[in-house]
Amino acid sequence: EVQLVESGGGLMQPGGSLRLSCAASGFTFRLYDMRWVRQAPGQGLEWVSMITNGGGNTDYAESVKGRFTISRDNAKNTLYLQMNMLKTEDSAVYYCATTLGRTTYRGQGTQVTVSS
Secondary structure (H helix, E strand, O other): OOEEEEEOOEEEOOOOOEEEEEEEEOOOHHHOOEEEEEEOOOOOEEEEEEEOOOOOOEEEOOOOOOOEEEEEEOOOOEEEEEEOOOOHHHOEEEEEEEEEOOEEEEOOOEEEEEOO
16 A cells, blocks of 8 residues: 655744655655645645656756755655745645556645744
8 A cells, every 4th residue: 555654844934944754655665756745725736846766856846946855765765855945835735746657646744834
């Protein structure tokens, strides 16, 4: 059974930093690209960042470029998102996700709230 479990969210002041983690199990993590998406209250899902299976290529939404860094540890089956210079508009539930064949999997999400 594919499982993705996010952690690391919380309440942070604008300008602060958080690091999210996503523990993966139930599939061969090192073979699959991974991504982070987020959903703000009343909004649809927004793609945030992706990383290829080997970690050699990454991409970011313009809204987070230069502030967020995606990474992975294939030995630990874990995906990360380092979030710096947080803004109030970064407040959302953050999910890690992957697509295996025709099926997309997401975790339960972790809440990030940026507020003074």
